[in-house]
Amino acid sequence: MKLVVGLAGASGSIYAARFLRALSEIPGDTYFTVSPASLRIFSEEYETKVSNAEDVLDFIQQRWKPETKHKFHIRDFFDIGSDIASGSNSWDAMVVVPCSMKTVASINAGFTENLIERAADVSLKERRRLIVVPRETPYNRIHLRNMLSLDEAGGIIVPASPGFYQMPKSLDDLGDFIAGRIFNLLGVESELFPKWDPKK
Numbered sequence: 499m500k501l502v503v504g505l506a507g508a509s510g511s512i513y514a515a516r517f518l519r520a521l522s523e524i525p526g527d528t529y530f531t532v533s534p535a536s537l538r539i540f541s542e543e544y545e546t547k548v549s550n551a552e553d554v555l556d557f558i559q560q561r562w563k564p565e566t567k568h569k570f571h572i573r574d575f576f577d578i579g580s581d582i583a584s585g586s587n588s589w590d591a592m593v594v595v596p597c598s599m600k601t602v603a604s605i606n607a608g609f610t611e612n613l614i615e616r617a618a619d620v621s622l623k624e625r626r627r628l629i630v631v632p633r634e635t636p637y638n639r640i641h642l643r644n645m646l647s648l649d650e651a652g653g654i655i656v657p658a659s660p661g662f663y664q665m666p667k668s669l670d671d672l673g674d675f676i677a678g679r680i681f682n683l684l685g686v687e688s689e690l691f692p693k694w695d696p697k698k
């Protein structure tokens with residue numbers, strides 16, 4: 499499995515962190531890029547200081563000590579000449595988690611000013627799976643229109659709305675619910691949340 503994963507500046511660093519933790523344990527390759535806003539929010543939400551993509555991966559390694567089977571290849575958010583800025587390089591899917599309304603709007607408009615926006619644009623034009631995990635509340639009509647339009651363009655919207663029917667015991671369980679849904683869409687089996695059993 500070859501992925502592109504981007505962290506954009508929305509609240510919900512836990513969704514990125516729990517997804518990356520689980521991804522670390524799966525063989526494969528990920529091109530990884532983070533926006534400055536995502537680093538600021540990650541730092542605030544985890545009461546830490548992450549200054550770059552490497553810091554984010556180190557934080558996850560130190561906090562949960564996942565068995566590392568995955569290779570992460572860090573790419574500069576501002577390098578619009580990166581390999582993943584071009585459709586001539588291939589990947590199976592791209593995940594933007596979490597995703598700000600600004601990045602949803604940019605991808606929807608085809609306005610690609612940074613590497614997340616450009617790789618997402620490439621994913622759509624090359625008909626590769628693009629999974630976007632937006633977070634905002636409440637939504638205005640611009641947000642709603644952009645998300646509908648992005649879905650119509652082939653993107654998959656996975657709202658950062660964890661379910662509660664499986665009785666989460668911790669914040670990590672809520673993060674894993676969304677991480678598990680992303681894995682479902684990537685076609686990867688995971689044990690991140692219990693399957694619904696109506697007989698229970």
Ligand SMILES: Cc1cc2nc3c(=O)[nH]c(=O)nc-3n(C[C@H](O)[C@H](O)[C@H](O)COP(=O)(O)O)c2cc1C
Binds near residue numbers: 597598
């Ligand atoms: C603490 C903090 C929390 C934020 N939370 C959100 C959010 O949940 N959703 C959102 O759309 N924007 C949020 N923003 C605003 C975005 O970070 C801002 O629009 C930024 O320009 C997004 O850039 P990026 O998508 O390139 O990372 C937040 C900003 C800060 C500082």
